[in-house]
Amino acid sequence: MQRALVIHPHFKQAAASARTAAARLEEASGLAEAIQLQVALALIVPLAAPKPATLFGKGKVEELREAIAAQEITLAIVDSSLSPVQQRNLEEAWGCKVIDRTALILEIFGARARTAEGKMQVELAALEYQKSRLVRSWTHLERQRGGFGFLGGPGESQIELDRRLIRDRIAKIKRELEAVVRTRELHRRKRRRVPYPIIALVGYTNAGKSTLFNRLTGASVVSADKLFATLDPTLRAIRLPSGGAAILSDTVGFVSNLPPELIAAFRATLEEVLEADILLHVRDASHQDQSAQKEDVEAVLKTLFRSAHLPEHVMEVMNKIDCLPPEARAHLPPGVLGISALTGENVEALLQQLDRDITSRFYVQATLCLDMAGGEALSWLHRNGRVLSESTEDDTLRVSVTISPENLSRFEKQFGIRVAP
Numbered sequence: 506m507q508r509a510l511v512i513h514p515h516f517k518q519a520a521a522s523a524r525t526a527a528a529r530l531e532e533a534s535g536l537a538e539a540i541q542l543q544v545a546l547a548l549i550v551p552l553a554a555p556k557p558a559t560l561f562g563k564g565k566v567e568e569l570r571e572a573i574a575a576q577e578i579t580l581a582i583v584d585s586s587l588s589p590v591q592q593r594n595l596e597e598a599w600g601c602k603v604i605d606r607t608a609l610i611l612e613i614f615g616a617r618a619r620t621a622e623g624k625m626q627v628e629l630a631a632l633e634y635q636k637s638r639l640v641r642s643w644t645h646l647e648r649q650r651g652g653f654g655f656l657g658g659p660g661e662s663q664i665e666l667d668r669r670l671i672r673d674r675i676a677k678i679k680r681e682l683e684a685v686v687r688t689r690e691l692h693r694r695k696r697r698r699v700p701y702p703i704i705a706l707v708g709y710t711n712a713g714k715s716t717l718f719n720r721l722t723g724a725s726v727v728s729a730d731k732l733f734a735t736l737d738p739t740l741r742a743i744r745l746p747s748g749g750a751a752i753l754s755d756t757v758g759f760v761s762n763l764p765p766e767l768i769a770a771f772r773a774t775l776e777e778v779l780e781a782d783i784l785l786h787v788r789d790a791s792h793q794d795q796s797a798q799k800e801d802v803e804a805v806l807k808t809l810f811r812s813a814h815l816p817e818h819v820m821e822v823m824n825k826i827d828c829l830p831p832e833a834r835a836h837l838p839p840g841v842l843g844i845s846a847l848t849g850e851n852v853e854a855l856l857q858q859l860d861r862d863i864t865s866r867f868y869v870q871a872t873l874c875l876d877m878a879g880g881e882a883l884s885w886l887h888r889n890g891r892v893l894s895e896s897t898e899d900d901t902l903r904v905s906v907t908i909s910p911e912n913l914s915r916f917e918k919q920f921g922i923r924v925a926p
């Protein structure tokens with residue numbers, strides 16, 4: 506196991522933030538542990554003025570070098586962004602590999618990607634990141650690899666070649682991704698023909714989305730006490746208490762300062778979120794930074810929807826209430842249900858809440874008159890809608906149902922019965 510140092514630079518000039526430096530350090534350490542790094546040392550380093558060459562001042566760089574040597578650390582993670590120059594200088598000064606927050610998140614995404622699409626998206630993001638590094642640090646790289654200049658043909662430097670290779674690879678992945686996205690689009694359209702509302706679980710990483718997904722679907726989707734256990738969206742159909750169905754979609758968790766390269770590359774995955782009829786925002790009620798996490802999630806949603814406002818179809822739920830003392834349970838935000846995905850507490854109530862929301866938004870109520878021979882039509886209605894009442898009058902059967910508009914028109918076609926609006 507690689508021994509890592511995690512440093513959270515605390516900028517004194519930075520605007521007051523909802524999170525404490527200690528919480529940020531803890532999150533960065535959690536991210537490192539998510540890819541099997543052993544965090545040997547974790548530090549907050551206050552910074553008055555970032556130095557262009559090494560970020561930290563001379564004395565601090567030296568102090569950290571000693572700690573790195575003493576603790577036999579082979580990787581240093583700086584929880585902010587590093588310029589290529591800073592990264593190289595720190596690597597030279599410390600004699601170990603140095604990465605910044607974006608690179609760390611890319612590593613995690615890379616380790617977790619399971620589907621072809623997920624892997625391509627991560628590689629694309631990594632290449633974009635690398636491309637910007639190459640451009641900015643080209644003098645250094647050119648000097649370092651000067652000997653290979655001939656590979657690119659006369660007069661072309663290695664860096665030009667690297668840049669071109671990266672560009673070509675990016676173009677190729679983008680083409681492949683487009684094909685994958687088209688296939689996914691087809692699947693989605695097929696699914697649209699099955700008129701089920703889609704519920705997407707969104708939320709901060711580690712909030713318990715996958716645990717809730719498993720609880721609701723009875724499926725065994727990866728859930729682990731690791732950040733980013735889920736990278737690719739997973740979809741399952743669930744039954745609602747009223748008998749209707751919905752599709753539940755588990756998605757990748759959000760983090761604060763999600764690198765912009767990643768938002769762009771993951772757009773295709775997050776398109777599931779854009780498509781959803783209900784966004785169920787799963788919050789960790791037991792987390793000290795829950796309000797800051799809520800803001801982060803909402804900021805990502807606004808970015809995704811390219812809107813200044815939060816979409817209206819977001820429903821919040823407070824998870825992990827089993828960790829709360831009784832007095833804290835009474836202080837949940839008004840109108841927001843508290844649940845425990847782990848113990849199952851209140852999960853039934855959540856399903857009912859979703860059911861009510863779906864019924865009121867996606868279903869219509871209709872009263873149908875069937876003749877007495879309409880046994881087949883009646884059982885069809887029982888299967889595809891929710892029958893509220895049945896009564897017989899003379900030779901007609903009056904049936905009152907809630908049903909999706911799509912199913913209602915299927916019914917009209919199949920049984921040749923026009924339903925008065």
Ligand SMILES: Nc1nc2c(ncn2[C@@H]2O[C@H](COP(=O)(O)OP(=O)(O)OP(=O)(O)O)[C@@H](O)[C@H]2O)c(=O)[nH]1
Nearest residue numbers: 710711712713714715716730733734735758846847
């Ligand atoms: N005590 C308690 N722990 C929970 C609850 N729900 C989830 N957890 C734990 O929280 C950790 C994270 O759960 P996940 O379901 O993997 O979280 P996630 O939101 O899917 O995380 P990412 O996929 O990384 O975004 C796991 O250790 C779960 O066992 C809950 O209701 N109560």
Ligand SMILES: [Mg+2]
Nearest residue numbers: 714715734735
């Ligand atoms: Mg998950």
